[in-house]
Amino acid sequence: MASMPYETLYRKYRSQTFDDVIGQDHVVRTIRNAIRAGRIAHGYLFCGSRGTGKTTVARLIAKALNCGDGPTPDPCNVCDECRSITDGSAVDVVEMDAASNRSVDDIDALREGVKYPPMRLRYKVYIIDEAHQLSATAKDAFLKTLEEPPPHAVFILATTESSKIPITIRSRCLQFDFRRGTVDEIGGRLKTVAEAEHLDIEPDAIELVARIAMGSYRDSLSLLEQVIGYAEGRITTKDVYTVSGMVDEDALLEIGEVLATTDTASAFALADRLMREGRDVRELLKSASNHFRDVLELKVGADKRHSNDVRWRDQADAFGQDRLVHIIDIFAGAEKDLRWNEQHRLALEMAFLKAMARPKEVAAPAMATPVRAAASPAEHVRTPPPAEAKPKETKPVEKPEPSAVPPQPQPVAAAQEEAPSEPEPAPASDAVGASVTLGEVQREWQKVLRHVEKILRQPNVAALARAGQPVAVADNSLTLGFTQKWRFHRDKIDTNTQWIEQGLMDVLGTRLKIRTILVDEPEPEQQQPMQQSVEQVAHPLLNDVLTTFGGTVVDENDSDPWEEQS
Ligand SMILES: [Zn+2]
Numbered sequence: 368m369a370s371m372p373y374e375t376l377y378r379k380y381r382s383q384t385f386d387d388v389i390g391q392d393h394v395v396r397t398i399r400n401a402i403r404a405g406r407i408a409h410g411y412l413f414c415g416s417r418g419t420g421k422t423t424v425a426r427l428i429a430k431a432l433n434c435g436d437g438p439t440p441d442p443c444n445v446c447d448e449c450r451s452i453t454d455g456s457a458v459d460v461v462e463m464d465a466a467s468n469r470s471v472d473d474i475d476a477l478r479e480g481v482k483y484p485p486m487r488l489r490y491k492v493y494i495i496d497e498a499h500q501l502s503a504t505a506k507d508a509f510l511k512t513l514e515e516p517p518p519h520a521v522f523i524l525a526t527t528e529s530s531k532i533p534i535t536i537r538s539r540c541l542q543f544d545f546r547r548g549t550v551d552e553i554g555g556r557l558k559t560v561a562e563a564e565h566l567d568i569e570p571d572a573i574e575l576v577a578r579i580a581m582g583s584y585r586d587s588l589s590l591l592e593q594v595i596g597y598a599e600g601r602i603t604t605k606d607v608y609t610v611s612g613m614v615d616e617d618a619l620l621e622i623g624e625v626l627a628t629t630d631t632a633s634a635f636a637l638a639d640r641l642m643r644e645g646r647d648v649r650e651l652l653k654s655a656s657n658h659f660r661d662v663l664e665l666k667v668g669a670d671k672r673h674s675n676d677v678r679w680r681d682q683a684d685a686f687g688q689d690r691l692v693h694i695i696d697i698f699a700g701a702e703k704d705l706r707w708n709e710q711h712r713l714a715l716e717m718a719f720l721k722a723m724a725r726p727k728e729v730a731a732p733a734m735a736t737p738v739r740a741a742a743s744p745a746e747h748v749r750t751p752p753p754a755e756a757k758p759k760e761t762k763p764v765e766k767p768e769p770s771a772v773p774p775q776p777q778p779v780a781a782a783q784e785e786a787p788s789e790p791e792p793a794p795a796s797d798a799v800g801a802s803v804t805l806g807e808v809q810r811e812w813q814k815v816l817r818h819v820e821k822i823l824r825q826p827n828v829a830a831l832a833r834a835g836q837p838v839a840v841a842d843n844s845l846t847l848g849f850t851q852k853w854r855f856h857r858d859k860i861d862t863n864t865q866w867i868e869q870g871l872m873d874v875l876g877t878r879l880k881i882r883t884i885l886v887d888e889p890e891p892e893q894q895q896p897m898q899q900s901v902e903q904v905a906h907p908l909l910n911d912v913l914t915t916f917g918g919t920v921v922d923e924n925d926s927d928p929w930e931e932q933s
Pocket of ligand 1: 433434435436442443444445446447448449450
């Protein structure tokens with residue numbers, strides 16, 4: 368055994384039969400049926416995120432076509448042909464990584480080689496990984512081959528970004544979408560591996576590895592492998608947290624328990640201990656904002672995972688909804704600000720202290736960044752167009768709230784009290800993926816919805832979204848809160864989030880996933896601040912401008928005359 372070459376878990380437990388492929392039933396069934404019926408396509412396009420089994424299935428197709436008994440939907444895995452494909456020695460199965468610089472040369476070689484019949488096998492199979500990364504020249508060259516494929520050639524393109532594959536190539540391929548594995552599916556596979564490897568591992572640790580892998584089988588197995596290498600004795604969740612750099616639940620609950628008090632000394636002591644434990648502050652801040660999001664979800668009854676856990680319940684009881692939103696915003700903002708802050712310990716301590724203060728006690732916007740704050744608001748406000756220009760569209764400033772807009776949930780009212788009073792420039796278009804704060808989203812929210820309604824032409828989606836309110840921004844996600852009354856709208860939105868995400872991308876230049884939660888009904892007095900018109904909330908300087916220059920607000924339709932951004 369000792370002399371055997373080391374094999375990674377992913378290679379060792381790679382699916383060797385179609386039955387063994389987990390979570391891609393729709394793909395596997397179609398492919399097997401086609402092979403059984405003798406319908407062999409010359410081009411396949413496999414789309415899906417990393418580690419979902421695209422190349423694994425591609426190799427299975429190579430075996431199915433070339434098995435000594437084949438073509439067969441059930442390759443035997445024991446004949447010479449199957450074995451040569453399993454161990455990677457089959458000369459007629461060519462795997463290329465399009466991400467390499469040589470892709471043009473590779474495609475040239477492919478075009479030359481594909482003319483000749485296979486040397487050993489029935490079909491020549493070309494597996495092109497990361498196919499979207501082929502250069503434009505290589506794509507053109509490849510298209511010529513795909514237009515007139517020799518009968519003995521099969522091309523399987525795998526990509527994580529199908530939109531970057533030209534339609535001319537896509538239209539000549541059978542396209543299959545690989546989905547991410549669920550925690551249960553990945554956990555099940557990990558359990559099988561753990562048993563086969565005789566691992567002593569806590570079930571919770573398996574589930575945690577499955578969750579951290581975010582749907583990727585490959586990532587789950589490589590993380591498990593690292594944990595095996597690190598742990599001594601029984602593998603616990605603590606080992607998984609340590610190896611993955613994630614912050615353990617225990618530490619997060621402890622942070623929550625300290626923040627629930629007014630004991631500043633304990634906050635400093637906790638920050639000190641976390642630093643001494645060698646924690647990564649960025650990871651701590653990120654995990655903390657996610658943790659308090661989970662607490663918020665538990666508090667409003669949308670989370671069942673922790674509902675029987677006393678420590679979690681205590682934490683949910685210790686904070687009000689508005690306070691939780693405030694804390695989420697503080698940690699998310701602090702994580703973002705780390706880019707400009709080399710004093711990580713100070714950043715952690717300040718985040719703790721700010722989070723200990725009740726929202727009402729916070730006078731200044733907690734998250735104002737140095738860069739943004741430096742920009743003078745005057746640069747971004749222009750003189751309003753003369754009201755006479757469009758007399759028909761003139762409306763009073765105190766535009767009443769449209770009746771379709773539901774009462775606002777409590778957290779929003781609280782969060783908007785802290786909104787900075789200066790309008791900020793919208794992020795530049797190159798800021799794709801950059802994070803924004805909740806305040807920024809709230810200020811632009813009506814504009815986003817108008818964009819979804821008018822530009823993206825999704826009035827129904829916009830109307831549904833109006834029933835909810837942005838309540839948290841964390842971990843590249845925007846959480847929309849819906850009260851019980853609007854539960855139906857929430858359910859419908861859950862299947863239409865892409866339009867809202869597109870709207871956020873177009874208006875704010877940032878990529879945020881939409882999540883939804885149920886929130887409590889607002890208390891009557893909490894609605895007071897929301898009596899302001901939408902325009903006033905969005906443009907706090909508006910009244911000043913109107914006072915200075917005179918005039919009234921012109922209905923702005925799709926474009927916003929107050930912003931320099933188009
Ligand atoms: Zn075989």
